[in-house]
Every structure is written in C-alpha cells, then in structure tokens.
Amino acid sequence: MSANDYPIFRRLTRMNMLASTLALVVACTAFLAYDVFLFREGLLRNLNVQAQIIGSNSVSALTFNDPKSAQSTLSALSLSSNIISAGISTPDGQRFAHYSRTGGAELVQVPALAAGNDEAHWFGLNEVVVVHTIVFQGANVGTVYIQSDLNRFYARVWQYVLILALILFASLFAARFISAYFGKAVAQPIAALSETAQTVSRQKNYSIRVMDSGAGGEVSVLIRAFNEMLEQIQRRDDELQGARVGLEKRVEERTRQLVAANRELEAFSYSVSHDLRNPLETISGFSYLLLQEYGDKLGPAGKANLQEVNDATKRMAQLIDDLLALAHASSTAMHREKVDLTQMTKSIKSELQRRQPERDVSFVISECVSAEGDSSLLRVVMENLLNNAWKYTSGREKGRIEFGCKQESGTTVYYVRDNGAGFDPENIDRLFKPFQRLHSKSEFPGTGVGLATVQRIIHRHGGEIWAEAKVGEGAAFYFILQPELAARQWA
Ligand SMILES: Nc1ncnc2c1ncn2[C@@H]1O[C@H](COP(=O)(O)OP(=O)(O)OP(=O)(O)O)[C@@H](O)[C@H]1O
Ligand SMILES: [Mg+2]
Structure with a gap:
C-alpha cells in the first residue's frame, strides 16, 4: 500500500x-x-x-x-x-x-x-x-x-x-523527509487499524485481528484494545449463535408439536361432527315419523314439543355442516388456478333469487373480475359474503348488493357491499371469530361460523379481510389475495 x-x-x-x-x-x-x-x-x-x-x-x-x-x-x-x-x-x-x-x-x-x-x-x-x-x-x-x-x-x-x-x-x-519517515511509523499502524475495522464491519467477521507492528505508545494500546474488543464480540457472537440455533430447534419442535396437536384436534372435531350426523338424522327421522303417524294421538302440546325437537335437529344439522365446512377450509388441499369471480357471483345471485324470488334486491356486479386461487374455496368465500349481504338486507324494501374490485398501491382489493342492517363498528374484532354473532337469532338466523371460515380461506391464500359498517347503513367487506405469499399451501 x-x-x-x-x-x-x-x-x-x-x-x-x-x-x-x-x-x-x-x-x-x-x-x-x-x-x-x-x-x-x-x-x-x-x-x-x-x-x-x-x-x-x-x-x-x-x-x-x-x-x-x-x-x-x-x-x-x-x-x-x-x-x-x-x-x-x-x-x-x-x-x-x-x-x-x-x-x-x-x-x-x-x-x-x-x-x-x-x-x-x-x-x-x-x-x-x-x-x-x-x-x-x-x-x-x-x-x-x-x-x-x-x-x-x-x-x-x-x-x-x-x-x-x-x-x-x-x-x-529536510523536514519533508523527516516527517515522512516518522509520520509513516505513526500513521501506518493507524491506517491498518482503520482498514481492519472497515473489513470487520463489512464482512461481520470478528475473527480478524490487527497485527501490532511494534509502533509502541498509544497506538499499540489502541491495537490491543481493538483486538480485545473483537475477541469479546466474537465470543458473544458465538454464544448468541449457539443460543439462536437452540432456540430455533425448540421453536421448530414446539411448532411440530402444535401442528400435530392441531391436526389431531381438527380430525377429532371433524369425526365428532361427522359421527354426530347419524344419530341426529335418526332423531330427526323418527321425530318426523312420530309426528306423521302418531301426531293425532299426542295432542296439540305433544305435537308442538315434537315439532320443537324436529326444528332443533335441523339447526344442529346446520351447525354440523358449518363446522365441517370450517374444518374443510383449514385442511383441504388447495389448487392454484384462475377463477372468474364475476361468473361465480352471478351464479350465487341466481341461486339466492331462486330461493327467495319474492325479494326485491338489485345486484351491481363488475364485469371481468378474476382472481388466482382455489376455485372451490373461493366459492365458499363468495357464498358466505353474498349470503350475508342477502340475509342482512332482508329488512330492506329495496336491497342492493355490489361486487367489484379496485386497485390500491398495486394490489387488487375485492369488495362485497350491501345496504342492509349493518353493525356497530366497535364490535369489528368479534366479526371473524367462530360463533360470534353481532345480531340476535330472532333478528337474523345463523350460527356465526361463516366469516370465520371466510377468514381462514383468505389467510390460506396469503391475503387479508376487513370490514366497514354502520348500524342501519349497510356493511362492506374487503379482501385481498396474495397467492404468491402462500407458497406452502399449494398442492
Ligand atoms: N353483511 C352484513 N351486514 C351486517 N352484519 C353482518 C354482515 N355480515 C356479517 N354480519 C355480522 O357478522 C356476524 C358473523 O357473520 P357470520 O357470517 O360469521 O355469521 P352468521 O351470518 O350469523 O351465520 P352463518 O354462520 O350462518 O353465516 C353475523 O352474525 C352478523 O352479525
Ligand atoms: Mg353468514
């Protein structure tokens, strides 16, 4: 040099x-x-x-x-x-x-x-x-x-x-030569020190040491102190590295245990829900038979009680279906494909209108809205959001439901908006939790599992879902999908 x-x-x-x-x-x-x-x-x-x-x-x-x-x-x-x-x-x-x-x-x-x-x-x-x-x-x-x-x-x-x-x-x-000679003796070790410091900070390599060229005085003290400091950092770095590896192993171990426990729980709830179906269908079938064949002998009170049993089994069957759908949303294998959301919305709309032709609800559906994801799971999302919009506008003489998308910072945001009952935005935290309902059963029927299922599917697509609403002024649900962030989900 x-x-x-x-x-x-x-x-x-x-x-x-x-x-x-x-x-x-x-x-x-x-x-x-x-x-x-x-x-x-x-x-x-x-x-x-x-x-x-x-x-x-x-x-x-x-x-x-x-x-x-x-x-x-x-x-x-x-x-x-x-x-x-x-x-x-x-x-x-x-x-x-x-x-x-x-x-x-x-x-x-x-x-x-x-x-x-x-x-x-x-x-x-x-x-x-x-x-x-x-x-x-x-x-x-x-x-x-x-x-x-x-x-x-x-x-x-x-x-x-x-x-x-x-x-x-x-x-x-003469002064130039003398200062060149003595200056080099002082400056060279300091320059070497500074160069090593730069290399250490650039490469994060704390095993490097500065050679003491025997300059003596403060320069030697500085070099010794610098080397000691590097030694300490290296020791701590090694300790930290060891601790991190240990921690990572423990986290991996815990995650494995948690995933296994979760799978067990899901399998358990799935089989419980599934196994409940047979006895429930037996109760439902026999109570129906009882009503049909022995209804007259039971008298009006007995008949009403039996009807109550029959209704309850129907509600329970619905609950089991919802729970199975929730388990299915979390565990089913996903296939990435291009999904025509406009077409999907139109078909769900026809189904809703077919079920309740007497209702006056206008649909505003944007054309050519598509997404990347699993088509059967995205159908569950759209069904739940549109069913909710349909259900919570039931109190309106003229319902209005919109579906479309907009661009925000380069990301496509999909939305389902309605002019229905809305809800108190204070309770927005409870919206996506299973069995949490913001309206009473007497007002609007339901089990409170739909949005939890929707959120799970959106998360599995690497996306997010959020809502805006005001009591009596309708609600809007927005979601984004980022399938590229959900690489591990795709089958
Ligand atoms: N479009 C909407 N307008 C007003 N409130 C809504 C709307 N969508 C959802 N909610 C509120 O969020 C709660 C949770 O919705 P979610 O779909 O999970 O349950 P649900 O519709 O009550 O029952 P189900 O499980 O049958 O869908 C609802 O009980 C309702 O209070
Ligand atoms: Mg719902």
Missing part, C-alpha cells in the same frame, strides 16, 4: 510541513528585519562620522571665507562610491561649497535644523540624507549635508533574501 493511500499519513506530513514552514518564515523574517536594522544604523553612523570630519576640516575655510578649500575637502568624498552629493552652507543658508558624484550641480534642499538640534537625517526610497551643523568655539559656522544612495543596502537585503530562501527550501526539504 502506497503512502498516498493513508490520509492520516498525508495529514501528519502536511501538518509538520506547515508548522516547519511557519517557524522558519517567522525566524527568517525576524533575522532579516534585525539585519536591516543593524545595516541601517551602521550606514547612518558612517555618514555621520564623514559629515563630522568634513565639518571640522571646513571650519577654517568657512572662517576665512575660502570656498575652494572647502570644495577640495568635499572632493575627498569621491572615494566613497555611495555618496551622491554633499554640500556646505553658511549659517544664513547660502551654499558655500558642494560636491556631486556626476559632476552636476544638483543640490539637496536642506531644511533648517531646529534650534538645539545639531544633527538630522531622513530616508527616501533610494537615498538617505544626513545633515550636521559645523560648530567652532561654541558658535554655529555652517551646515554640512551628505546624500548617499541605498544601493549597497538593497544589494544586501536581496542577498539575505536569497540566502534565507535557500535555507527555507533546504530546511523544508
């Missing part, structure tokens, strides 16, 4: 370089400023000494009004190549003698010195001027000025800048 792949390494190197550059720039700037200051002071000191020497050498020339002598004194300045010009003035400001490097007459306008001040200087961009009063026996006999260029000053500054730039470059070069 190359150094470029370690962001922490790059960050460390960058940080070191930045700190080194900053420290070096600050040190070089301070050094340069200090040298500039010293050089300036030295230059001024030299010019001052030269001005003083020229001043003392010109005293007699000034006293005896001998400009030529003063001129020759000034000419000695030609030895100093930095002097641009120099001049001597009388106390009243008249020019007495002057020197110019170029031989020209350019003169510096020397301002009068403030009282008590016998020396002054000022810096321009390219020059410096030093002014001195010439004093003889306590009296001011004239003024001397020297104008010097700053060529040597700038040359020196540039020289220093160059040297400092070289030092800066060399130091940074």
Whole structure:
C-alpha cells in the first residue's frame, strides 16, 4: 500500500510541513528585519562620522571665507562610491561649497535644523540624507549635508533574501523527509487499524485481528484494545449463535408439536361432527315419523314439543355442516388456478333469487373480475359474503348488493357491499371469530361460523379481510389475495 493511500499519513506530513514552514518564515523574517536594522544604523553612523570630519576640516575655510578649500575637502568624498552629493552652507543658508558624484550641480534642499538640534537625517526610497551643523568655539559656522544612495543596502537585503530562501527550501526539504519517515511509523499502524475495522464491519467477521507492528505508545494500546474488543464480540457472537440455533430447534419442535396437536384436534372435531350426523338424522327421522303417524294421538302440546325437537335437529344439522365446512377450509388441499369471480357471483345471485324470488334486491356486479386461487374455496368465500349481504338486507324494501374490485398501491382489493342492517363498528374484532354473532337469532338466523371460515380461506391464500359498517347503513367487506405469499399451501 502506497503512502498516498493513508490520509492520516498525508495529514501528519502536511501538518509538520506547515508548522516547519511557519517557524522558519517567522525566524527568517525576524533575522532579516534585525539585519536591516543593524545595516541601517551602521550606514547612518558612517555618514555621520564623514559629515563630522568634513565639518571640522571646513571650519577654517568657512572662517576665512575660502570656498575652494572647502570644495577640495568635499572632493575627498569621491572615494566613497555611495555618496551622491554633499554640500556646505553658511549659517544664513547660502551654499558655500558642494560636491556631486556626476559632476552636476544638483543640490539637496536642506531644511533648517531646529534650534538645539545639531544633527538630522531622513530616508527616501533610494537615498538617505544626513545633515550636521559645523560648530567652532561654541558658535554655529555652517551646515554640512551628505546624500548617499541605498544601493549597497538593497544589494544586501536581496542577498539575505536569497540566502534565507535557500535555507527555507533546504530546511523544508529536510523536514519533508523527516516527517515522512516518522509520520509513516505513526500513521501506518493507524491506517491498518482503520482498514481492519472497515473489513470487520463489512464482512461481520470478528475473527480478524490487527497485527501490532511494534509502533509502541498509544497506538499499540489502541491495537490491543481493538483486538480485545473483537475477541469479546466474537465470543458473544458465538454464544448468541449457539443460543439462536437452540432456540430455533425448540421453536421448530414446539411448532411440530402444535401442528400435530392441531391436526389431531381438527380430525377429532371433524369425526365428532361427522359421527354426530347419524344419530341426529335418526332423531330427526323418527321425530318426523312420530309426528306423521302418531301426531293425532299426542295432542296439540305433544305435537308442538315434537315439532320443537324436529326444528332443533335441523339447526344442529346446520351447525354440523358449518363446522365441517370450517374444518374443510383449514385442511383441504388447495389448487392454484384462475377463477372468474364475476361468473361465480352471478351464479350465487341466481341461486339466492331462486330461493327467495319474492325479494326485491338489485345486484351491481363488475364485469371481468378474476382472481388466482382455489376455485372451490373461493366459492365458499363468495357464498358466505353474498349470503350475508342477502340475509342482512332482508329488512330492506329495496336491497342492493355490489361486487367489484379496485386497485390500491398495486394490489387488487375485492369488495362485497350491501345496504342492509349493518353493525356497530366497535364490535369489528368479534366479526371473524367462530360463533360470534353481532345480531340476535330472532333478528337474523345463523350460527356465526361463516366469516370465520371466510377468514381462514383468505389467510390460506396469503391475503387479508376487513370490514366497514354502520348500524342501519349497510356493511362492506374487503379482501385481498396474495397467492404468491402462500407458497406452502399449494398442492
Ligand atoms: N353483511 C352484513 N351486514 C351486517 N352484519 C353482518 C354482515 N355480515 C356479517 N354480519 C355480522 O357478522 C356476524 C358473523 O357473520 P357470520 O357470517 O360469521 O355469521 P352468521 O351470518 O350469523 O351465520 P352463518 O354462520 O350462518 O353465516 C353475523 O352474525 C352478523 O352479525
Ligand atoms: Mg353468514
């Protein structure tokens, strides 16, 4: 892995370089400023000494009004190549003698010195001027000025800048190598740690460990702590895995027991219901015979009692049929096929109208409604829902029953709606439980098993059923079928 792949390494190197550059720039700037200051002071000191020497050498020339002598004194300045010009003035400001490097007459306008001040200087961009009063026996006999260029000053500054730039470059070069060497020693183990952490979280493999490359210090502590943490997670993971496998086995075992118990119960209730049929038919048959053959001998009260027995056996036969249908809905093998629900609804409607032709019920049946499922079980669903709609609209002068479907979030929702008695939505929870009825037998006959059977069939088709209703305003039953979710059900 190359150094470029370690962001922490790059960050460390960058940080070191930045700190080194900053420290070096600050040190070089301070050094340069200090040298500039010293050089300036030295230059001024030299010019001052030269001005003083020229001043003392010109005293007699000034006293005896001998400009030529003063001129020759000034000419000695030609030895100093930095002097641009120099001049001597009388106390009243008249020019007495002057020197110019170029031989020209350019003169510096020397301002009068403030009282008590016998020396002054000022810096321009390219020059410096030093002014001195010439004093003889306590009296001011004239003024001397020297104008010097700053060529040597700038040359020196540039020289220093160059040297400092070289030092800066060399130091940074060295710092880069040193920080690369030490940075790698610190960053590499951290980068390895971070890469292992990523692999662990990606692969969920807690058996991986980070190699301690002997970096020492906090990095080694971090690697040890990380490895210990992985070890603990791995241990817990193994324990959890063991517990999960045990739990799954227990759940499987319990499920097997429950399924077996359920099957036994279903088989038991099926055979009980089935076996009850024969004695019931005997009671029903003999009570009917009794009524027919000995009815006159029993008298009106005996006849009524016997009629009651006969009615009760009919109700019980119905109950047994319903229970058998419920058991059948749960256990019968299912075949997946395309079912024409529109056609099915129409045939159930004809059957209902044939049984009670006197009733005025209008049907609104959507065309081309089909579903995927077991056709005989779906018929049980449609029969129950439509029988209910037919039964609970019996109190209406004009009944209305609708069947159709709609699309909701890509799923087909089938519905059976009526304008019958409806029910209290508070009791919706009891609707699909066996033997739970929301209306009394005197109002509407029934055993309360129909919707429980419907729900079982819908669940076996991977679907759901729900209802909406209001007392006196009818009811609507909705269901969806998702046969693809019920893969284990199909024979
Ligand atoms: N269309 C409906 N309108 C109003 N109430 C309804 C409707 N369908 C069902 N119910 C209520 O739900 C209860 C349960 O219905 P379910 O079909 O299971 O039983 P049932 O119709 O009473 O008897 P059966 O088992 O003979 O069908 C009914 O007793 C009734 O109170
Ligand atoms: Mg019913």
